[in-house]
Structures are given as C-alpha cells and as structure tokens.
Amino acid sequence: MYFDKRFQVDQYFLIIAFNQEQIKSSTSGGFLIAERRSFDDITERLLSIDKTTISDLAERLSKGERVQPTNDKETSCFQLLNDLHSGSCTISDVTIYLIGSHVDGSITNKKYMRNEIWSLIAYKGAPSWFITFAPADVQHPICLYYANTKEIFKPDILPKDERAKLIANNPVAGARFVDMMVKLFIKHVLGVNSDHDGLYGNTAAYYVLKISAIE
Structure with a gap:
C-alpha cells in the first residue's frame, strides 16, 4: 500500500480484478439460490413459460404501455418477472434476480440498496x-x-x-x-x-x- 503500488497504477488490473470479483459473487449467489425453497417453482415456471406471450408483453412494456395480466399465460409471465430481473424482458437475457443482488455494481444490487433506504425511511421517518x-x-x-x-x-x-x-x-x-x-x-x-x-x-x-x- 505505501510503496509497491504496481497494481494500483496499472490501467487494466482494477477492471480485471473487479470483473473477477463480480464473477465470484454471481457464482456464490447461484449456490445460494439453489438452496432456496422457491428454486423448484422458479425452474418450473422458466421451463413452462410461453415465449410468444412474454415477448408480446416485453414489446408493450417497452412502449410505456400499462399492462395488466388478462389470462393465465400473462399472469405466469408476470410471476416470472417477480422472480427474475431482466434488462430486456426476454428469456435469453434473463438474469436471476436473487443472484444479481450479490453482485456489486449490478442493477439489482443498486435496487436492493434503494429498497434498504426506503425501509430505513419507513422505520425512522424522513x-x-x-x-x-x-x-x-x-x-x-x-x-x-x-x-x-x-x-x-x-x-x-x-x-x-x-x-x-x-x-x-x-x-x-x-x-x-x-x-x-x-x-x-x-x-x-x-x-x-x-x-x-x-x-x-x-x-x-x-x-x-x-x-x-x-x-
């Protein structure tokens, strides 16, 4: 820290080290999600989801439309979105929500911090x-x-x-x-x-x- 700072001043080391830390955190988060009681339910919903329905919902949501589920397939898709966190709402790009919460710098991690702040405000006041x-x-x-x-x-x-x-x-x-x-x-x-x-x-x-x- 005080003299040999070759890693601190290296232009690429910090990016590579942080990337490896994120990979390690996501792996650990994957182990944790596998032990949760909801894992079987989430897996079943992923395997049985209607891709056409979720693609249609994603397109409507991207246009800013307020969407409410009107049938069982859409209800199942919304339930899946509660279990998972996705940037583009497509199955291929889905990232497990509970895994992302363990990865520093991820969108889900920031969302968890916002929820903690709101909870603190609800408990202590503004x-x-x-x-x-x-x-x-x-x-x-x-x-x-x-x-x-x-x-x-x-x-x-x-x-x-x-x-x-x-x-x-x-x-x-x-x-x-x-x-x-x-x-x-x-x-x-x-x-x-x-x-x-x-x-x-x-x-x-x-x-x-x-x-x-x-x-």
Whole structure:
C-alpha cells in the first residue's frame, strides 16, 4: 500500500480484478439460490413459460404501455418477472434476480440498496438533513501520500499538474481517501460510535452505500 503500488497504477488490473470479483459473487449467489425453497417453482415456471406471450408483453412494456395480466399465460409471465430481473424482458437475457443482488455494481444490487433506504425511511421517518461534501483529493496531503510511492510522509507543496497526475494515475488512492473522510465524518461530525453528540444533534440513523473496494 505505501510503496509497491504496481497494481494500483496499472490501467487494466482494477477492471480485471473487479470483473473477477463480480464473477465470484454471481457464482456464490447461484449456490445460494439453489438452496432456496422457491428454486423448484422458479425452474418450473422458466421451463413452462410461453415465449410468444412474454415477448408480446416485453414489446408493450417497452412502449410505456400499462399492462395488466388478462389470462393465465400473462399472469405466469408476470410471476416470472417477480422472480427474475431482466434488462430486456426476454428469456435469453434473463438474469436471476436473487443472484444479481450479490453482485456489486449490478442493477439489482443498486435496487436492493434503494429498497434498504426506503425501509430505513419507513422505520425512522424522513431524513432531517441531506448533506453533500466532496473531499478535495488533489489538495489533501494524505491523499497525495496515498498516491505517491514515498514511504516517509512529507507534506511538500507540489505543483498543481503534478498533484493531478498523481491522483489520475492511482484511483485506489482517491477511493481510500474518500473512504477515510466519510468514516471520519460519520464518527466526529455525526457523532456515531463516539462519546459526544453530533454537530446536527443525536444521529438516529444513517445509510452507507456498499461500494466494492479492491484492495
């Protein structure tokens, strides 16, 4: 982390590593879905679905039409869509909904996070504050230290173009810096897991997005 950063600055390693992480997560999710009680029902619906009916429904939905099932075949298709998550609503492109929830960066994973946020709002009430802050990575000496290859920390004042180049060549440093700043904000400004109340009062709840970090 502090000196040998050959993988952090490699242009393709992060993409390949994240892709492998997604493959591993989808495989694990496949094992989990196979153990669920609903697996047999979903399999039976997949094998018995009318492809003509689901293609017709997909075309009508793509046009923005409000569709309600009017027969058993359409009802079965809608039940299948509840079990599965599909980008184009065709059997060939279907991705198992419950598998996608385990894959970081997937549409289904983002949908699960939105559902968690809505559940938190339903439980705790509407949030009192919406706070946006953007840590300046190209200005902060800690982030520049993360991005540099020097083991000894020296807060030297670097030219603007050199600072920008360091951050651009090492996105891991920027991610680590933002993660650190968010955790410090939650602890010291919001007062979570600390011995004092937050700047905005006693924090009843907060939500942290689960973003995959490649070490």
